[in-house]
Amino acid sequence: MKYFSALIFAGLIAFSYAVPIYNIGDHDIVSREEFDSEAFAAREWQDVERRTGHFASTNSGQRTAANHFLHDAHRLGKLAEAAKPSHQVKTTHQNNQFHLDRQQPTNAHGYHKVAVQLNRGSPSTIGQVVLHKDHKVGANRIAKAMRHSIKRGKEVHVSSRKTVANIHHNQQRSAAKKARQQAKMKAGMANAAKGNYKKGRK
Structure with missing residues (x-):
């Protein structure tokens, strides 16, 4: 036991x-x-x-120079070229300090990126905007967004679904206004042909 x-x-x-x-x-x-x-x-x-890609750390002189570069690219139509939807990455404008790229081809969701980058150094991105192929955005607005990106050192999304809806709404209003004006003009011409130059009078 x-x-x-x-x-x-x-x-x-x-x-x-x-x-x-x-x-x-x-x-x-x-x-x-x-x-x-x-x-x-x-x-x-x-x-x-x-x-x-991280954003490069820049001083005020570099940001000023980048804005001058962006102004030239915009004036020459190179910014609008870079902003066009495409399946190709492309440099559209360049000087001795900077280059402007369609940095990212249009992806499956319809977005692409445009960036202002330094020719030398890493990271090189100092301004970047994201665009959508279905958003009707003018080059002036893209330039404004890019300047904001250069100033803040952050990526900026240009336009949104709400903005696109507003654009569509404004287009409809503009078309309706044009149709009313045409109808009014046609009615006026018809009255003039009858000798009615004012309402109720000949």
């Missing part, structure tokens, strides 16, 4: 040691999995950052 009790006692001691060891091993596996997952997420974020 004593021998049997000793065996049970020894077994309990062995089990008490085994449980913490098992738990430590299991905890270590979980921690490693979590670490690997976080490390993978960090690598993915870094990849996104590399693809997106």
